[in-house]
């Protein structure tokens with residue numbers, strides 16, 4: 151089957167890239183053919199290497215343009231952006247590059263000549279999975295928008311040797327397998343050996359001539375590897391700069407000559423460890439020191455790179471804050487302000503006030519979670535051991551900040567709450583506090599989340615600095631998530647709206663009036679059906695399960711987390727299963743429930759949910775009384791490439807987090823953009839989506855945030871809900887008595903106990919309303935014309951959820967020179 155981007159801008163003979171590109175492609179193919187290996191992997195690397203040559207030229211042109219724009223005397227309204235993130239969930243790059251360059255048709259023709267297919271070649275590329283989930287994928291969408299908007303911007307991250315683990319399912323349980331994504335030399339990797347910086351760890355701080363100087367015990371070298379991200383409608387590119395550690399002293403020759411080879415290589419080993427793995431989750435204590443080291447490494451290399459470039463272009467540092475923006479994607483890079491202060495004070499001799507002014511101008515921060523267990527703090531002793539000079543600077547920042555707060559009337563209770571150091575128990579550095587205090591702008595990622603952020607987590611800071619806080623709702627790139635993932639739907643949109651939606655997603659609103667036209671609805675539905683066939687084939691291939699492509703595809707794919715409530719979804723599946731068995735001849739609307747997602751390796755409750763899903767699937771899918779009235783498919787190894795197949799094929803998108811827990815979500819946007827209807831709670835960006843689409847075209851259910859808070863304040867007792875609901879009792883009884891676990895009643899005892907005793911995420915309270923919403927879903931699906939009309943209206947309402955809009959808002963309110971207070975003179 152072909153995944154060719156048939157609706158991408160077509161390479162006409164006028165595409166000036168084609169001749170050189172085809173020559174390069176033929177050269178590489180011939181080389182490999184000569185070695186007798188003109189296979190799909192060879193086709194992939196040939197096409198990738200040919201793209202790379204074009205991209206390198208564009209990269210050089212972009213650099214030259216930016217250097218000119220930043221030259222003294224040139225007027226620059228947007229500063230250069232340095233987007234620091236521990237995660238970039240990029241996925242595959244070849245399909246995107248070919249679409250951006252308009253070269254897909256000519257590559258396809260060239261490969262067909264060699265009896266190769268482009269679809270197969272695209273499938274050979276490993277996903278670059280340098281991230282866990284939504285946060286990393288957001289960073290990847292931003293890079294695409296940076297390029298598209300022509301913003302002078304760098305993404306900065308780490309070049310993990312092993313990214314997000316690959317998920318295997320063994321006996322219905324998750325097993326984690328290393329993801330060796332660099333096993334085939336990465337054709338996109340552009341090593342920049344000339345960009346090298348030293349990063350120190352440990353040691354002590356000495357006073358020399360009245361100044362403090364850090365003498366690290368260990369030094370590693372950070373070397374840049376660039377990954378080029380092309381724009382789709384211009385020659386511009388954005389750069390993702392990934393740092394690779396190597397030892398400043400790769401071999402200790404004396405130790406080697408003594409014959410102590412382990413000691414001779416220890417520095418190199420320590421450096422390699424830095425880039426070894428992306429931590430699948432930071433919820434475990436294990437390896438936290440290494441994680442802190444990774445964060446410090448990313449921050450130090452990136453800040454040094456920025457300062458060096460600024461000095462090359464401007465000759466002095468006094469305007470650094472006005473020309474360079476540093477953005478913190480969550481708190482993981484929150485050491486950046488401390489590192490910038492260190493460089494400005496210790497290496498360049500600025501005084502405190504100058505350095506702090508520059509730092510505050512440069513730094514801004516996005517908060518991604520309010521959940522207390524996800525908020526990053528580091529034991530003071532750990533920071534002291536690894537980064538003694540940074541700790542001194544954090545203390546000094548804190549001291550001055552608290553003094554100011556006291557002068558502004560803060561009482562001691564407030565001072566304790568806003569301090570960068572948590573003094574309760576083991577003293578810890580609060581990274582979110584450091585990020586807020588050092589930033590001139592702080593934002594949340596949806597209207598609700600930003601509001602809750604200033605009401606709860608940052609309430610004290612918001613009272614002191616109301617002007618600092620604002621909202622920028624997330625978005626997704628329509629190039630990857632619509633044009634590339636869904637060529638069939640794109641063709642329909644092109645026909646009725648023109649092709650401009652790729653650059654200006656707001657044009658989707660022109661689709662709304664067409665929802666009344668049966669012909670347009672039918673075309674959109676035909677595209678959906680083709681995508682459902684593609685997903686059904688994938689389910690058959692991966693699971694050996696045959697599903698009915700005309701059944702309602704009910705999909706929940708995302709990280710497995712208790713707050714996202716995949717368990718609530720499973721409770722509905724069991725309730726439906728029991729109802730079907732009780733009444734097999736009723737007019738059931740056939741459903742295929744699709745789940746996918748990884749659980750953090752140490753997150754036992756999440757792994758239990760994966761196991762339960764597989765146990766339920768085994769029973770339901772093999773019950774002859776059920777047939778295709780209900781199927782449950784758990785697709786393994788969720789990632790960007792799988793999402794690109796799943797999103798376009800969904801009829802129903804499950805966005806069912808407990809209100810107040812999902813900061814924004816971006817999966818919700820991808821689904822709706824591809825014509826799924828949403829069943830969802832009043833949470834995160836679901837709210838803004840429902841408002842944009844029309845609430846009557848959404849299946850909204852469940853308690854809202856205020857009701858959740860009230861219920862908890864009154865003392866929530868899940869048993870009150872269970873007592874009232876026979877269906878809930880039957881569902882819990884079946885899970886608890888071994889119906890799905892081969893008679894093993896112990897297997898899910900903990901889960902049923904936790905639901906009946908605590909139910910932290912209020913599944914019991916929302917169950918009845920969730921089932922009622924599912925009944926409305928069935929009723930509507932039984933009316934295909936009406937369902938199709940609403941699907942079209944959902945697409946039409948998604949114009950505001952492009953990451954281009956998101957990035958444009960950051961530029962306007964955070965990253966442009968205009969967003970800063972007037973320069974002191």
Ligand SMILES: *Cc1c(COP(=O)(O)O)cnc(C)c1O
Pocket residue numbers: 239282283284285287707708709788789790793814815816817818820
């Ligand atoms: C979009 C995306 C996410 C985020 O999904 P949410 O539903 O917003 O949590 C996570 N992982 C992948 C691979 C994605 O593409």
